[in-house]
Amino acid sequence: MDVGEHAPHLERRRRCGRRRQLLPRRGLVPPSLHRSVPTGRETAVLAVRRGQPGRRRLDAFSWYKANWATTPTLHITSRRWTRRTDAHTELKVYSNADEVTATLNGTPLGTLRSGDRIFRWTDVTLRAGENTVAVTATINGSTHTDTVVWTLAADTAPATPNRVGLPCRGGHHHTHGSSTLIKVGPPDGAGHCPPGSSTRSRAVG
Structure with a gap:
């Protein structure tokens, strides 16, 4: 057999084998997390383990979940922005419910329906101190509630x-x-x- 014509293929196999030996030791992405895309190029797929301590899910996660997941979703956005400096704000909610009801400090803000899974209350005025925002929705016959507390500084109240x-x-x-x-x-x-x-x-x- 003429080894010369098979030399490029043998060289690629040798390099791939060498790469597989180095990846586990260096802590890089293992070969099992690579997948082929239609272009033929290998792309690394990053996997994040569920329930990892210290990891917080972003608002985008709830938006995707509200659009494509079948599990009930009701999420108030900007929930970690607890210290507010502007009394006038917007309440935005991601949910796969047909309608969502919101309250501010026990006062009803109204019930909204949405076709894009995004519910907005644009004219919300916070008072000085703590403000409790709660939203309620019925999904698949069950009632779900999400609550956040936003604090407005006294010198920024209207x-x-x-x-x-x-x-x-x-x-x-x-x-x-x-x-x-x-x-x-x-x-x-x-x-x-x-x-x-x-x-x-x-x-x-």
């Missing part, structure tokens, strides 16, 4: 409106260039603005 629906404006303002900074404060317990403040609108700029 101003309390008075009886006419406007925040009280302080009696002092500062002008810097073409902009006017107006001091805004809450009314008293009876809904009246304290002395030295006003609710009349004024052009700024």
Whole structure:
């Protein structure tokens, strides 16, 4: 047999065998986790063991699960963003339920239906301190609930409106260039603005 014409094939086999010997020792991806794609190129498949301690599933995992899994899914997104700096926010939920009901601090936010497995409540206003957000849905005859707690800093809470629906404006303002900074404060317990403040609108700029 002419070895010369088979030399390239023998060389490839020798290199593949050498690679299989080195992979386990170096802790690289073992050959069993490689699969062939239609292009003929071998691509490594990374496997993540379930239940690994310290691993947190991202929001994208719940979105895929809501679209393709048959198990009930009800997930509030941005759940790890617990310290909030903006009182106005959006509540977004991934679920494979037909409809989802949401509450904020026990107050109903409404029930929504969605065709893309994404449920959005766009006009949500948090109060200073802790805010409990809960969503409920019925999937396959069973009721499921997901709850998160978001904390809003007191200095970022929105101003309390008075009886006419406007925040009280302080009696002092500062002008810097073409902009006017107006001091805004809450009314008293009876809904009246304290002395030295006003609710009349004024052009700024």
